[in-house]
Amino acid sequence: MSILSRLFARSRKTQVTIGILGAPNAGKTTLANRISNECGNGEPLGVVSPVPHETRDCKALEHCVISDHNGSLDLTIVDTPGITTSIDYREFQQHGLSRQDSIQRAKEATRGVIKAIQSLDKMDAAIVVVDAARAPFDQINWTVIGNLEARKIPIIVAANKSDLAEADPELVKETFQSDIIPISAKDGSGMNELYGSILSVSGM
Amino acid sequence: MDLRINFVTEHTTRKMNSTQKCDYIISKLKTDCVLVFEGGLNPEEEAALIQETMTQIDHQKFLGYKILNPTPLRMSGLFNRRNLKMTVIAPHNYEHLSIALV
Ligand SMILES: Nc1nc2c(ncn2[C@@H]2O[C@H](COP(=O)(O)OP(=O)(O)O)[C@@H](O)[C@H]2O)c(=O)[nH]1
Numbered sequence: 001m002s003i004l005s006r007l008f009a010r011s012r013k014t015q016v017t018i019g020i021l022g023a024p025n026a027g028k029t030t031l032a033n034r035i036s037n038e039c040g041n042g043e044p045l046g047v048v049s050p051v052p053h054e055t056r057d058c059k060a061l062e063h064c065v066i067s068d069h070n071g072s073l074d075l076t077i078v079d080t081p082g083i084t085t086s087i088d089y090r091e092f093q094q095h096g097l098s099r100q101d102s103i104q105r106a107k108e109a110t111r112g113v114i115k116a117i118q119s120l121d122k123m124d125a126a127i128v129v130v131d132a133a134r135a136p137f138d139q140i141n142w143t144v145i146g147n148l149e150a151r152k153i154p155i156i157v158a159a160n161k162s163d164l165a166e167a168d169p170e171l172v173k174e175t176f177q178s179d180i181i182p183i184s185a186k187d188g189s190g191m192n193e194l195y196g197s198i199l200s201v202s203g204m
Numbered sequence: 205m206d207l208r209i210n211f212v213t214e215h216t217t218r219k220m221n222s223t224q225k226c227d228y229i230i231s232k233l234k235t236d237c238v239l240v241f242e243g244g245l246n247p248e249e250e251a252a253l254i255q256e257t258m259t260q261i262d263h264q265k266f267l268g269y270k271i272l273n274p275t276p277l278r279m280s281g282l283f284n285r286r287n288l289k290m291t292v293i294a295p296h297n298y299e300h301l302s303i304a305l306v
């Protein structure tokens with residue numbers, strides 16, 4: 001082991017809480033479930049759905065383990081509700097819910113957004129999940145990234161849905177001018193790079 | 205529906221704290237006004253505005269807002285975003301109004 005990597009290993013935290021954040025439908029729950037499958041006990045963190053605001057509460061899963069030659073990391077991953085500036089119950093009606101159920105779901109969704117923002121104070125690092133197929137990308141990503149920066153929380157930007165033909169991870173990179181990791185939470189591509197990045201931000 | 209656009213100068217917002225800014229914005233949005241903010245909002249103010257908006261959405265008339273910082277995204281990378289000069293905030297209920305960066 002080189003001196004550098006030994007230093008790195010020593011300074012690395014062994015238990016880290018990582019929040020999975022982003023706009024509704026970016027694929028946060030799909031990613032959280034995949035991490036649970038690949039590194040945890042396989043228990044799903046939540047339901048994946050094309051209907052927005054399926055996730056309306058934060059859900060944590062402890063003891064996901066990722067390792068490299070420097071050692072291993074005990075991760076707690078937190079799936080969060082999508083953050084947005086508007087909740088329109090009519091959108092749920094378009095997905096076939098009754099008016100009453102739509103309003104109920106919308107009420108829960110507004111509370112979910114608040115919980116997601118509050119969760120920012122409880123994480124050691126964050127994965128911001130951006131839907132790479134939806135240019136020019138939701139303003140909300142900037143709000144989330146800016147708030148994480150203000151709290152000095154390390155950020156990993158994951159350009160999700162890179163399996164889709166219309167996905168443009170390069171544009172995500174240009175837009176956010178940071179190292180981004182193209183992934184597909186659905187088919188699993190890019191996950192090793194993502195785990196590598198989690199290990200490296202945890203070695204602060 | 206009448207459309208009004210208010211240009212909010214830094215002079216107006218300078219004296220406001222974050223809570224006052226949020227209250228001001230939401231009260232204007234509720235009167236169907238589109239706001240153009242000189243100086244824009246910082247990320248923490250944006251987060252505060254989201255939280256306050258979520259408590260005030262009534263699932264009838266007020267459904268939240270659309271927001272855009274029309275600075276070319278490419279020039280507003282991760283670390284120099286504070287240079288943003290303007291933010292546009294519009295009521296969500298304007299179904300036929302879209303604000304977009306093209
Ligand atoms: N093609 C593709 N679809 C995805 C991917 N990740 C998520 N989705 C789909 O996007 C929708 C929203 O996913 P979900 O995980 O519920 O998003 P969340 O709201 O961010 O938790 C669902 O229909 C998913 O199947 C991906 O990597 N590729």
Ligand SMILES: [Mg+2]
Binds near residue numbers: 029
């Ligand atoms: Mg979800």
